[in-house]
């Protein structure tokens with residue numbers, strides 16, 4: 001095992017052994033701070049509402065490059081289904097097992113070790129500013145996490161130019177997929193109003209199920225857009241429908257419906273709401289709708305930065321990378337809208353949020369080396385020979 005791999009492994013193990021279930025950081029940020037401080041980083045904790053956040057910077061002025069990520073993990077699920085305890089990092093058959101191994105404590109360790117290597121190899125430190133934006137609430141509501149830190153940074157006039165989020169983006173091997181954006185997510189909670197009454201008197205009732213059914217069929221059949229070069233087509237899923245007064249001879253007075261849209265950048269949340277409202281109104285459905293936006297779509301266009309990332313992956317891993325915008329949302333949604341060029345690049349995501357979460361040991365060194373290559377390309381000073 002190389003020295004680099006060993007250091008990533010040891011730090012990942014240290015982080016996994018902290019049971020940092022959202023929003024509890026369980027000391028992970030202290031572990032990372034202890035590694036960054038001797039490198040000269042200026043460390044700032046921006047904690048609020050039970051969430052721990054770290055904003056760390058090395059250097060002054062622009063451009064600003066940031067590693068972003070989270071120390072929190074999702075709950076373990078049924079503990080008896082784990083082959084080894086989730087918070088006791090265990091090596092078995094070439095894998096490191098533990099909650100957070102893939103999402104995303106290995107990434108955090110690889111970032112820190114890559115940063116140590118980069119600083120050790122550069123006499124004058126980074127060109128511009130090298131930063132870390134870490135939170136303990138990415139898997140939860142995230143109210144006091146990256147979103148709040150971005151508000152604070154924006155109020156100070158601080159802008160992040162380029163960013164890597166360490167989310168597990170890879171599919172089969174390290175770096176084969178990076179995310180350059182995410183679809184937007186829009187939730188609908190709808191109540192359809194009717195008039196309750198006896199089934200034997202249809203003229204005295206208004207059945208919300210009957211009212212909704214044809215409208216629902218039409219709504220579900222809508223092709224919202226064709227997608228784009230960067231995004232798959234918008235999709236809508238109805239996730240809940242309920243109605244009923246509890247008796248076979250009573251027409252219910254109300255129906256509840258929940259749905260979620262994953263939408264591309266071909267349309268806006270306003271387009272979706274307007275078209276939905278019109279369709280239901282045209283069918284004579286009486287309803288109240290509550291919309292909530294989890295995140296707008298964001299996209300880092302293909303250009304110098306995505307090419308640079310692709311080059312770094314090729315140099316280290318010997319293969320190129322696929323740009324993707326699929327998957328759920330991530331904290332990138334709070335950073336990218338400020339104009340940051342952002343990619344998500346991390347280990348294979350096959351076991352994230354599952355029992356027996358793991359990362360292949362063969363991923364540790366390539367991941368740190370890719371991060372290191374990015375640091376050299378983005379934050380390195382041009383080599384002017386001995387001075």
Ligand SMILES: [Zn+2]
Pocket residue numbers: 070103104138167168
């Ligand atoms: Zn994650």
